[in-house]
Structure formats: C-alpha cells, structure tokens
Amino acid sequence: xxxxxxxxxxxxxxxxxxxxxxxxxxxxxxxxxxxxxxxxxxxxxxxxxxxxxxxxxxxxxxxxxxxxxxxxxxxxxxxxxxxxxxxxxxxxxxxxxxxxxxxxxxxxxxxxxxxxxxxxxxxxxxxxxxxxxxxxxxxxxxxxxxxxxxxxxxxxxxxxxxxxxxxxxxxxxxxxxxxxxxxxxxxxxxxxxxxxxxxxxxxxxxxxxxxxxxxxxxxxxxxxxxxxxxxxxxxxxxxxxxxxxxxxxxxxxxxxxxxxxxxxxxxxxxxxxxxxxxxxxxxxxxxxxxxxxxxxxxxxxxxxxxxxxxxxxxxxxxxxxxxxxxxxxxxxxxxxxxxxxxxxxxxxxxxxxxxxxxxxxxxxxxxxxxxxxxx
Amino acid sequence: xxxxxxxxxxxxxxxxxxxxxxxxxxxxxxxxxxxxxxxxxxxxxxxxxxxxxxxxxxxxxxxxxxxxxxxxxxxxxxxxxxxxxxxxxxxxxxxxxxxxxxxxxxxxxxxxxxxxxxxxxxxxxxxxx
Numbered sequence: 181x182x183x184x185x186x187x188x189x190x191x192x193x194x195x196x197x198x199x200x201x202x203x204x205x206x207x208x209x210x211x212x213x214x215x216x217x218x219x220x221x222x223x224x225x226x227x228x229x230x231x232x233x234x235x236x237x238x239x240x241x242x243x244x245x246x247x248x249x250x251x252x253x254x255x256x257x258x259x260x261x262x263x264x265x266x267x268x269x270x271x272x273x274x275x276x277x278x279x280x281x282x283x284x285x286x287x288x289x290x291x292x293x294x295x296x297x298x299x300x301x302x303x304x305x306x307x308x309x310x311x312x313x314x315x316x317x318x319x320x321x322x323x324x325x326x327x328x329x330x331x332x333x334x335x336x337x338x339x340x341x342x343x344x345x346x347x348x349x350x351x352x353x354x355x356x357x358x359x360x361x362x363x364x365x366x367x368x369x370x371x372x373x374x375x376x377x378x379x380x381x382x383x384x385x386x387x388x389x390x391x392x393x394x395x396x397x398x399x400x401x402x403x404x405x406x407x408x409x410x411x412x413x414x415x416x417x418x419x420x421x422x423x424x425x426x427x428x429x430x431x432x433x434x435x436x437x438x439x440x441x442x443x444x445x446x447x448x449x450x451x452x453x454x455x456x457x458x459x460x461x462x463x464x465x466x467x468x469x470x471x472x473x474x475x476x477x478x479x480x481x482x483x484x485x486x487x488x489x490x491x492x493x494x495x496x497x498x499x500x501x502x503x504x505x506x507x508x509x510x511x512x513x514x515x516x517x518x519x520x521x522x523x524x525x526x527x528x529x530x531x532x533x534x535x536x537x538x539x540x541x542x543x544x545x546x547x548x549x550x551x552x553x554x555x
Numbered sequence: 556x557x558x559x560x561x562x563x564x565x566x567x568x569x570x571x572x573x574x575x576x577x578x579x580x581x582x583x584x585x586x587x588x589x590x591x592x593x594x595x596x597x598x599x600x601x602x603x604x605x606x607x608x609x610x611x612x613x614x615x616x617x618x619x620x621x622x623x624x625x626x627x628x629x630x631x632x633x634x635x636x637x638x639x640x641x642x643x644x645x646x647x648x649x650x651x652x653x654x655x656x657x658x659x660x661x662x663x664x665x666x667x668x669x670x671x672x673x674x675x676x677x678x679x680x681x682x683x684x
Contacts, residue, residue, distance in 0.1 A: 198593075213648075214619040215594045423593065423620055490597055490617050511619055512596040541615065541622070 186231035187322040187399040191406050195419055203296035203438075205232040207422050214423035218514045221388050221428055225328035226420030227409055230387075234298030235317040235396065237369070238289040242311035247281060247289060249308060252447050252464070254457040260285040263349050263383060267455055268301060269464025273446035273471060277301050277437055278455075280385060282351050284369060290351075294437040308463065320365055322402030326409060327392035327420070327428075334413040335393060340377065343393075351383040354395070358408055365398050380405065387425060389432030389553060427511050430520065433482055433552030439493060440480065440508045440522055446471055449524065450480045451552075478505055478524040482554055483536065485519035486546040496539040497523050497547075504529055507538060513554060520554050521547070557681055558586040560652050564668060565677035566628045571652065572671060575659070579634065583656040584616065584625055584647065587681055592618040595644045600636045600658055607631060609667050613658060616647065629667035631660035 183206040192199065197208035208229060210217060220226045238246060247255040253266035263282040267275050277297040282290045293301040298318060305314060326335050332343045340355045353370035360378025369381055380397040397405055410417060426436065435441060435450055446464070447456045448471050456468060471477055485491060491510030496503045510521035521538065529536065534549040559565075564572045569588035573581040589595065597617040607613055613627040636658050640646060647655035662668075672680065 209620075210593060213594050215596070218619075427619055488597065490622065492622065512617070514619070 184232075186229055187402040188229040188231060188324075188406055191403050192229065192419075197419070197421060200422070202422055203232060203294070205295060207232060208419070210421040210423045211419045214421070214427060215514045217418060217420040217424040218427050220418045221328045221390060221420055221424060222515060223329070225326065225330040225334045225413060225417040226388075226424070227406065227417060228325040228327065228420050228422075228425055229323075229406070230325045230394065231322040231399075231402065232295035233318075233323055234291075234293040234295065234301070235321045235323070236291045236293065236298075236302060236305070237313075237315040237317055238291060238305075239313040239315070240287055240311065242309070243287050243289055243313075245310050246305060246308065246312045247291075248460055249310075249463055250305060251281065252456045252462055253454075254460050255281065255283075255289075256460075257457075258283040258289075261350050261352065262347075263351060263385065265455060267447045267450075268304065269447065269462070269467075271463055271467065273448070273464045273467030274444055275441045275447060275450065276304055276443070278435060278441075280383070282383065284351075288369075290369065296438050317365060320399055321396050322399045324395045324397065324402065324406055324409070325386050325388075325392060326395065326417075327386045327388040328390050330416050331390070331392040334409065334417050335382075337412045338408050343382075346382060346384045346393075348384050348391075351381060353379060354382045355379050356405065356408070358404060360401060363398055363401070366396075369396070378405065387434060388428040389434070390428075426509075427514055430509050430511055430522070431513050431515060431554050433522070433554060435480075435522075436509055445480075445524070448472060449478060475528070476526055478526050479530050480508070480522055481525055481530045482550045482552040483507070483521045483523055483538065483547040484516075484550050484554065485521075485538065486548055488519075489540045489543060489545045490519045491521035491523075491538045491540055491545075491547070495521075495523075497525055498537040498539060498544065499525075499529055504536075515555055519545075525549075557590065558652070559674050559678045559681070561674045563652070563674060564628070564671035565674070565680075566626070566671060567680065568626055570625055570628050572628045572668070573656075574668075578631070578662040578665060579659060580629060580631070580662055581656050581659045582613070582628060583651060585677075586651050588623075588625075589648050589651045589655070592616060592621065592623060594619050595647045598640050598644050598647070598657075600640070601633045603633055603636060605633045607633065607660065625657065627660065628671060629660060629662050630664070631662040631667075633658050634661045635659035
C-alpha cells in the first residue's frame with residue numbers, strides 16, 4: 181500500500197528527518213534525535229506535524245444528539261469554544277477511539293480522531309447517525325502542534341490575536357501576520373474577517389503534557405506556516421518527531437490508540453476515571469455498568485522500574501511467580517532517566533506502591549505501581 | 556553519515572571487529588547501526604568469562620524506541636567489557652568505532668575471521684541497502 185504524505189512532507193525531507201510508516205502515513209520519527217527533541221519540548225518549544233490526525237465536522241440540529249450517544253464524556257460540558265476529551269465505545273464497552281470534540285457553536289462540532297481509527301470512527305458515526313451532517317475534512321486540513329513552555333511566546337510573534345486569551349482546551353480563530361487570500365474551510369469552521377492575512381484555528385491542547393496549541397490550517401498553506409514558526413522561533417523552537425511525541429505523552433501517562441487500547445479494553449480499564457460520565461445514555465454504558473462490579477477486571481497502571489532496564493510493549497508483568505498482565509507502552513523516561521511503563525494488571529494489584537516484576541527479555545526486574553502522570 | 560573505517564572487519568548484521576594483539580579482538584557496532592537505532596540509552600553486555608560461539612547474541616542495545624541484540628562476529632571468551640558504557644551509553648552514538656566499543660574476546664580460532672567483510676565490501680553492502 182502506498183503511504184500517504186502530509187502537506188508538510190517536503191518540509192520534513194528538507195530537514196533530513198528520519199521518516200517512518202505510521203498508520204499508513206509516512207511521518208517524521210525524528211530530526212536531531214528523540215532525547216534532544218524531547219527535552220526541547222519540555223524546556224522551550226517543539227513543533228510537530230500532526231496532519232495525519234483526522235478532522236470530522238458534525239453539523240445540524242442532530243449533531244448534539246449524535247455526540248450524546250457516541251461519547252463517554254458528556255458533550256454538554258463542551259461550552260461554545262471549548263473541547264472535551266472522550267472515548268467512543270462499541271456496545272460491549274470496548275474502545276473504538278479516544279478523541280477531542282470541540283463545540284464551534286451553532287450546532288457545529290469538530291471531532292479529532294486518531295489517524296489509524298479515523299475511518300472506523302466515521303463509519304461508526306454514520307451507522308448511528310440520527311441525521312447530523314458529517315464532513316470529513318481530514319484530507320483538506322493540515323495540523324501543526326506547537327508545544328512547550330515557550331509555545332505561546334513563539335507563536336505570538338506571528339499572530340495578531342492575543343494568545344493569552346485562549347484558555348486551556350479552548351479553541352479560537354487566529355489571524356497570523358502571514359499573507360493569505362481565501363481560506364474557505366477556516367472560514368466555514370470559524371467565520372471571521374480575512375483582511376488579506378493567513379488564518380488558522382488554534383486549539384490550546386496537545387499530547388505532550390506541556391502548554392501548547394494545535395493549529396488547523398488548510399493543506400496548501402501549511403508549509404508556509406510551519407516554516408514561519410521555525411524561523412521566527414530561532415533557537416527557542418525545533419521540529420519534533422513522532423519518536424519524542426511518544427516519550428512525551430508516556431511520561432504524562434496519556435494513552436496511545438492502538439497500543440494502550442487495541443479494541444479489546446473498556447474505558448473503565450484504561451481510565452482516566454473522568455472520561456466516563458454515567459449521567460447520560462451513551463453506547464457501551466450498560467456494559468460498563470456490569471464491568472464496574474467485576475473485582476477481577478484488569479486496569480491500566482503506571483509502573484516505574486526500580487532497577488536498570490527498559491520495559492517494552494508485550495512484556496509480561498508478574499506477581500508471586502505468576503503472569504498477571506502485560507506492558508502496553510514502555511520507554512526510558514528522558515526526564516526521570518528510569519524505565520517507565522503502562523500496563524494492565526488486575527484491580528487488586530493496581531494500588532499505588534504495589535510491587536510487581538516485569539519480564540524484560542528474560543530478566544525479572546522490580547517495578548512499582550505509581551499514580552499517573554509519571555511527571 | 557554511515558562512516559566506515561578502513562582496517563576493521565564487518566558483519567552483515569552491522570558489527571565491527573578490530574584485531575588486537577594475539578588472538579584478542581575488540582567488537583562494536585557500526586556507525587550505520589547506531590544511526591538506525593537512534594539515541595542509545597541502555598546496554599546489556601555478556602558477562603566477563605562467558606564463552607560465545609560465532610553468531611551468538613552477545614548483548615543488546617536499547618534506544619528510546621527499540622531494542623536490538625548484537626551478535627558476536629567470532630567465537631571466544633569475553634575478557635573485557637566497556638564499563639564506561641554503563642554510565643554513558645551515548646558513547647555508542649558519539650563514537651561507535653572508538654569510545655563506544657562493546658566487548659573484547661579471546662578468540663578460539665583465527666579462522667573465525669573468515670567470511671567477515673572488509674571495509675570496501677561493507678561499504679557496498681550499505682550502498683545496496
């Protein structure tokens with residue numbers, strides 16, 4: 181199968197990125213190196229191409245009804261201009277995807293699914309649609325994540341609007357100082373004046389645990405915005421690849437779709453607890469009610485290795501010589517300089533400070549359950 | 556990128572062998588191998604005194620993303636390991652042919668060197684890939 185290229189593909193080649201296949205896309209794994217990019221995002225600012233992620237517009241008088249049914253979190257909590265993190269479940273409670281849904285106002289919502297599950301999510305919504313209008317904007321839109329403690333400072337240099345006015349998990353239309361003529365999709369998402377400037381939609385969120393923005397921009401203008409951020413940011417900003425995106429999100433205990441949940445786990449198993457709001461009638465709710473009373477249920481926990489070594493996806497987790505679960509994500513935390521992991525263990529073994537062993541390629545290494553995030 | 560040093564011998568699995576005095580050899584991984592792995596953050600080396608056959612797993616290199624075993628290009632007994640790597644595994648990235656060496660072996664038989672690639676053959680292997 182041919183790998184899909186994002187509108188920023190040429191930028192990555194120019195920056196000599198190491199490219200990899202990710203969910204059918206050819207994406208930058210790293211530029212200067214995963215650890216260096218990781219620390220750049222923690223300490224100043226990194227920019228990521230996240231154009232592979234989906235963008236689905238949900239409109240009309242039935243939009244809210246559809247989301248009410250689809251989302252474990254309650255769409256009522258997403259006031260106009262705000263987003264919520266949610267899971268989308270099958271009737272048996274297993275997770276199809278995790279996503280952020282933004283309320284654009286006027287019965288319009290923007291749902292951002294993962295690249296690997298976008299088609300599944302779209303098909304699932306279509307099957308359960310009471311009459312909302314669904315538009316897949318994924319191909320037409322590029323997305324650039326600007327992440328790190330200096331994200332606002334860097335981005336402010338090329339924006340006319342005051343970024344400090346955008347709250348966490350809120351979104352807003354931004355007017356950049358770059359020239360730009362018609363931007364039909366940005367206008368349709370967020371009506372506003374163009375005045376000859378390039379506009380985009382900024383969501384104050386990310387997948388690194390740092391402050392930052394995800395910028396949605398029409399594909400044809402993406403490279404110009406990418407290059408402008410890199411050059412205006414000077415030494416404060418660097419391109420960052422999927423490699424450090426993974427280590428950054430793992431340090432913050434965030435789930436990776438397809439890895440930490442693979443279609444067989446429920447939201448009660450993965451957490452976070454607040455992602456499920458039992459106050460409304462969503463698909464999968466009954467299954468979760470049954471699961472809630474199951475004492476043998478396996479749940480996702482954070483594990484820190486007490487000795488040297490690195491846990492990896494698939495490694496066994498043991499207690500008293502018996503395999504009780506598996507690691508789903510693991511790495512050497514660049515900040516903690518320790519092996520960290522997410523993995524499933526039975527509820528009775530999930531308490532903080534529980535001592536477990538991880539089988540790291542034949543070595544049984546001591547690990548401890550910690551509360552998430554790791555930092 | 557992908558520096559290859561003359562005078563060393565190489566394997567198809569991207570290890571290098573340097574002949575020292577007598578039947579002693581030093582072993583490491585190539586510049587290509589460290590580029591492929593990315594930032595190396597942890598290493599595992601065979602214990603001193605362990606006897607390895609040619610092609611045996613001699614340890615593992617862990618980068619942030621992945622773990623790759625490396626194989627002994629010749630048979631012999633492990634007589635020295637690079638202890639510096641425990642504190643500074645990044646030496647393999649920075650200096651794969653010098654400070655980033657992995658282990659030294661006392662070989663059983665010099666014939667084990669047969670079949671290893673010289674720098675020209677290894678370079679063309681990298682170009683083909």
